[in-house]
Amino acid sequence: MYHRHSQRQAQAHTPTPAYNQGYGGYASPPPPVHGGAGYPGYAPQPPPMQPPPMRVAPPGADPELWHWFSAVDADRSGSITVTELQSALVNGNWTRFDLDTVKMLMNIFDTDRSGTIGFDEFQGLWRYIKEWQDVFKHFDRDRSGSIDGQELSAALKSFGYQLSPMLLNMIEQKYASGPVAGYGPPPGITFDRFVRACVVVKTLTEAFQAVDTDRDGWIQINYEQFMKIVLSAP
DSSP: OOTTOOHHHHHHOOOOSOOOSTTTOOSSOOOOOOOOTTOSSEEEOOOSOOOOTTOOOOTTOOHHHHHHHHHHOTTOSSSBOHHHHHHHEEETTSOBOOHHHHHHHHHHHOTTOSSSBOHHHHHHHHHHHHHHHHHHHHHOTTOSSSBOHHHHHHHHHHTTOOOOHHHHHHHHHHHOBOOBTTBSSOSBBOHHHHHHHHHHHHHHHHHHHHHOTTOSSOOOOOHHHHHHHHHTOO
16 A cells, blocks of 8 residues: 555455455455445544645645645644544544544554554555445445444455354444434444454454464464454454
């Protein structure tokens, strides 16, 4: 996506529905799937401010992305914090991205481990979100603005993850959220939680695969190894 694309970023992508061997690992980000206008599922919202004229974009920077970065950088520090990023990301029901999802995104794209993201890192983050937007649109078949159980199953199957109905139900219950004050999409998985759910499934699957060396679907691990697998999830 951009020149600082790190190993952590590559691992966080949930790739194209082109299956590899093993557990359904992938090599590239989701394919672009174009949706119609007025789609309710996702609405990035920068704060209603204009960057001051003296802030000149870096050479070669996309002017639109620089504008968004400058708008989100509310304290004019030159980098974006978790709080600032959360204020700029809104779901289709106008709820802000939940904090755990924002922290996950920051962890993926904070390549220098500074606790904030600069403009180069922000470019990668923004393109990553746009790629996921297209995936979300594709699988939200009823255009409700949220992902239900059947849509979640279709998405994970297309990514190569064959989960049991029990596991799918657990994921749906864990990541679903209800409507806001009687308006917005019906109960289901909003865009932010959908991204996090898919990344968690991918992370845990790859952690399991690393331990299941004979590929028989069974592993023998001790308590510490089990905790490392679980805690590695975003």
